[in-house]
Amino acid sequence: MKALxxxxxxxxxxxxxxxxxxxxxRVAFCGVCGSxxxxxxxxxxxxxxxxxxGHEIAGYDAAGRAVTVNPLATCGTCxxxxxxxxxxxxxxKILSMPPRPGGFAQAVSAPARxxxxxxxGVPLEAAAxxxxxACGWHAVRLARRIAPLGHAxxxxxxAIGLGAALAFVAQGAEAVTVVEPNAARADRLxxxxxxxxxxxxxxxETVIDAVGIDATRAAAFAAVRPGGVIAHIGxxxxxxxxxxxxxxxxxxxxxxxxTYTAEDFRETAAAIFDGRLPIVRHLDALVELRPMIEGPxxxxxxxxxxxxxxxxxxxx
Amino acid sequence: MKALxxxxxxxxxxxxxxxxxxxxxRVAFCGVCGSxxxxxxxxxxxxxxxxxxGHEIAGYDAAGRAVTVNPLATCGTCxxxxxxxxxxxxxxKILSMPPRPGGFAQAVSAPARxxxxxxxGVPLEAAAxxxxxACGWHAVRLARRIAPLGHAxxxxxxAIGLGAALAFVAQGAEAVTVVEPNAARADRLxxxxxxxxxxxxxxxETVIDAVGIDATRAAAFAAVRPGGVIAHIGxxxxxxxxxxxxxxxxxxxxxxxxTYTAEDFRETAAAIFDGRLPIVRHLDALVELRPMIEGPxxxxxxxxxxxxxxxxxxxx
Numbered sequence: 001m002k003a004l005x006x007x008x009x010x011x012x013x014x015x016x017x018x019x020x021x022x023x024x025x026r027v028a029f030c031g032v033c034g035s036x037x038x039x040x041x042x043x044x045x046x047x048x049x050x051x052x053x054g055h056e057i058a059g060y061d062a063a064g065r066a067v068t069v070n071p072l073a074t075c076g077t078c079x080x081x082x083x084x085x086x087x088x089x090x091x092x093k094i095l096s097m098p099p100r101p102g103g104f105a106q107a108v109s110a111p112a113r114x115x116x117x118x119x120x121g122v123p124l125e126a127a128a129x130x131x132x133x134a135c136g137w138h139a140v141r142l143a144r145r146i147a148p149l150g151h152a153x154x155x156x157x158x159a160i161g162l163g164a165a166l167a168f169v170a171q172g173a174e175a176v177t178v179v180e181p182n183a184a185r186a187d188r189l190x191x192x193x194x195x196x197x198x199x200x201x202x203x204x205e206t207v208i209d210a211v212g213i214d215a216t217r218a219a220a221f222a223a224v225r226p227g228g229v230i231a232h233i234g235x236x237x238x239x240x241x242x243x244x245x246x247x248x249x250x251x252x253x254x255x256x257x258x259t260y261t262a263e264d265f266r267e268t269a270a271a272i273f274d275g276r277l278p279i280v281r282h283l284d285a286l287v288e289l290r291p292m293i294e295g296p297x298x299x300x301x302x303x304x305x306x307x308x309x310x311x312x313x314x315x316x
Numbered sequence: 317m318k319a320l321x322x323x324x325x326x327x328x329x330x331x332x333x334x335x336x337x338x339x340x341x342r343v344a345f346c347g348v349c350g351s352x353x354x355x356x357x358x359x360x361x362x363x364x365x366x367x368x369x370g371h372e373i374a375g376y377d378a379a380g381r382a383v384t385v386n387p388l389a390t391c392g393t394c395x396x397x398x399x400x401x402x403x404x405x406x407x408x409k410i411l412s413m414p415p416r417p418g419g420f421a422q423a424v425s426a427p428a429r430x431x432x433x434x435x436x437g438v439p440l441e442a443a444a445x446x447x448x449x450a451c452g453w454h455a456v457r458l459a460r461r462i463a464p465l466g467h468a469x470x471x472x473x474x475a476i477g478l479g480a481a482l483a484f485v486a487q488g489a490e491a492v493t494v495v496e497p498n499a500a501r502a503d504r505l506x507x508x509x510x511x512x513x514x515x516x517x518x519x520x521e522t523v524i525d526a527v528g529i530d531a532t533r534a535a536a537f538a539a540v541r542p543g544g545v546i547a548h549i550g551x552x553x554x555x556x557x558x559x560x561x562x563x564x565x566x567x568x569x570x571x572x573x574x575t576y577t578a579e580d581f582r583e584t585a586a587a588i589f590d591g592r593l594p595i596v597r598h599l600d601a602l603v604e605l606r607p608m609i610e611g612p613x614x615x616x617x618x619x620x621x622x623x624x625x626x627x628x629x630x631x632x
Binding site: 080085087088090142145146212217226227232233234235237238239240242243244245246247248249250251252253254255256257258 | 396401403404406458461462528533542543548549550551553554555556558559560561562563564565566567568569570571572573574
């Protein structure tokens with residue numbers, strides 16, 4: 001089968017590679033994630049080349065059913081898995097990281113328990129967003145356990161920030177503001193129900209940092225109200241931006257959030273299917289479709305900030 | 317009445333000052349807190365001199381009843397007060413901070429709703445520890461909302477760390493380790509049921525940083541297990557020691573914790589009275605009593621680390 005293989009930093013090519021032999025899912029759409037871009041730049045030692053990236057997949061299983069794939073495989077038996085925190089399973093293995101080749105390919109191997117059927121009438125392009133949106137869904141669910149959501153602020157309007165903002169709306173935040181400095185990308189987010197796009201942060205009870213650099217952490221601490229919550233999804237880098245004195249005197253909670261549980265993934269997919277996450281309605285604004293053979297050019301353009309859509313899907 | 321008045325940094329003297337006119341509580345014992353030491357050193361602009369410090373009080377109300385005093389007055393009507401987070405009330409005013417003179421004096425003004433009656437048979441010296449112990453009680457209660465306590469680690473064996481460790485035992489942690497580098501102080505903590513005193517941190521699901529400096533925050537992040545919780549009580553200073561990458565990939569929660577709610581204060585006092593917090597049994601090891609007239613020498617000795625007891629109580 002054909003796959004988009006990363007052969008070295010910033011270098012991709014279409015190659016013939018062995019097709020998977022078991023639990024085959026034929027890939028119709030596979031999104032490009034920030035972590036793919038991190039590996040593309042050569043910054044992820046967990047993803048040595050040659051490698052097939054991509055883990056945001058919608059396609060067809062062996063029976064021809066349309067499915068979206070939870071790429072995070074877990075052991076199912078450890079304390080994390082049996083206590084509803086399977087995303088922290090020490091044996092977790094995500095598609096696109098060895099030993100599991102990713103979805104920038106004509107097919108992947110994904111056992112049936114990780115495949116969520118897509119109902120008739122839901123475009124596979126929308127269902128492919130279940131994975132990135134599940135990250136925000138999970139973060140908002142964790143934040144709700146700690147304090148009422150109140151006014152919500154999202155720093156960063158990429159796919160993760162977008163998912164967090166839509167999850168805030170779906171899970172009952174009083175108001176949702178997204179700060180995205182890229183004007184073209186910000187424009188794509190306007191017109192989403194319940195979401196305000198702003199140039200600067202507003203005070204908020206709940207803040208999601210979907211960037212994860214010193215400047216966004218500092219902005220989060222400056223914006224969060226007493227008793228409030230900061231959820232940190234981004235892995236941008238650095239260790240600064242914290243305000244432990246304010247956090248202590250005003251009981252601010254800062255927590256890291258990683259991917260999603262299997263239940264979060266299913267709930268997110270269901271929320272896309274029934275419209276609580278209004279992806280189908282806004283597909284044109286949110287998603288750009290490109291053939292996989294254009295992968296090298298697409299990832300180069302993404303790396304240079306030349307694509308405004310929050311999500312690009314490759315079509316093998 | 318007589319009071320121990322701070323007149324300048326590192327300078328205290330016994331003076332005659334006006335006695336309170338309403339809601340009078342005659343002070344029998346008043347503990348010396350880390351925040352008193354911070355103000356004593358001249359590092360707290362919220363406590364300008366001349367000032368009477370002290371807010372850990374047991375004494376007698378106007379009717380002659382033995383009481384311990386919750387020093388944190390709140391408005392009772394704001395969103396914080398009516399949602400069980402009264403410790404975050406924007407109008408909160410603690411004894412020992414203007415406009416409320418503190419407990420290093422023969423009497424303070426404390427309305428009845430802030431006074432918890434001490435049952436017969438409970439020494440007032442033990443009841444005076446309700447305030448510092450309530451800080452740890454509150455921190456452990458907040459941590460429990462987020463994840464099971466599991467193995468607990470406390471960094472710092474002063475009164476706040478001691479209170480946190482005892483609260484961990486009382487609230488069901490599987491094991492409790494306290495790290496205290498001061499050997500004389502560590503010796504005082506040995507022999508407390510359920511608590512191990514160690515020289516170095518152990519891995520833990522729940523960590524309380526009762527120091528709050530860069531080194532202890534770094535130690536907390538190094539010790540906390542995936543999915544675990546760090547509660548930050550200390551105000552030692554700095555902004556370093558954070559590991560946002562680990563926090564994100566392993567979903568670690570870091571939260572600041574400030575004082576206690578009125579309910580926490582009452583619960584802590586009740587736990588001292590009924591022995592769940594075994595202060596009465598260990599009073600000799602944990603508490604040193606000194607006359608208030610020795611206050612200048614006592615605070616100087618504390619500032620130099622020459623007192624091993626986790627808590628010194630002044631007697632007016």
